[in-house]
Amino acid sequence: MRRNCIYDHFSSKQISGVFSGIDSTTKPKMIRLPRSAYEITRILSALESQTWRQLVPDVRTLMSLLIISTHERYLRRGLMKELLNFDEEQLKQKGIQGVITEATAFKSQTLLKKLGYRMLYEIQHNEWLDSDGKPIFTCTDETNSAQLLFKKF
Numbered sequence: 001m002r003r004n005c006i007y008d009h010f011s012s013k014q015i016s017g018v019f020s021g022i023d024s025t026t027k028p029k030m031i032r033l034p035r036s037a038y039e040i041t042r043i044l045s046a047l048e049s050q051t052w053r054q055l056v057p058d059v060r061t062l063m064s065l066l067i068i069s070t071h072e073r074y075l076r077r078g079l080m081k082e083l084l085n086f087d088e089e090q091l092k093q094k095g096i097q098g099v100i101t102e103a104t105a106f107k108s109q110t111l112l113k114k115l116g117y118r119m120l121y122e123i124q125h126n127e128w129l130d131s132d133g134k135p136i137f138t139c140t141d142e143t144n145s146a147q148l149l150f151k152k153f
Contacts, residue, residue, distance in 0.1 A: 044102050
């Protein structure tokens with residue numbers, strides 16, 4: 001696992017961060033979760049299950065970008081762009097062929113695409129329904145889907 005963070009110099013509080021790991025074809029078993037966490041896990045698992053189906057067969061080892069977040073007071077300063085600027089040559093030397101991530105927020109989706117990620121798979125929120133046929137996810141921003149994004153090195 002890898003974690004990069006940016007801290008406020010004066011308060012020493014973390015203001016932006018990236019948490020990533022190495023992904024492979026073997027996965028751990030799922031544990032019991034509260035209903036809300038279960039629904040999030042379910043849609044992320046649906047995206048993740050598409051990873052090896054959507055990639056070309058020669059891609060075998062990926063870095064998995066798990067969580068990206070920036071404190072709201074520090075948005076639009078380029079902090080996340082800086083954290084996502086991985087040393088691709090160093091990762092290639094370790095056999096990593098690209099980065100995969102599930103992006104569930106509009107701002108993350110937009111930023112990642114600007115940084116060269118391409119969408120492999122998408123689940124529209126209006127197609128992800130509960131047992132009554134109503135959308136499970138209703139976002140207050142422009143987010144209308146969950147996306148599986150990939151950047152090849």
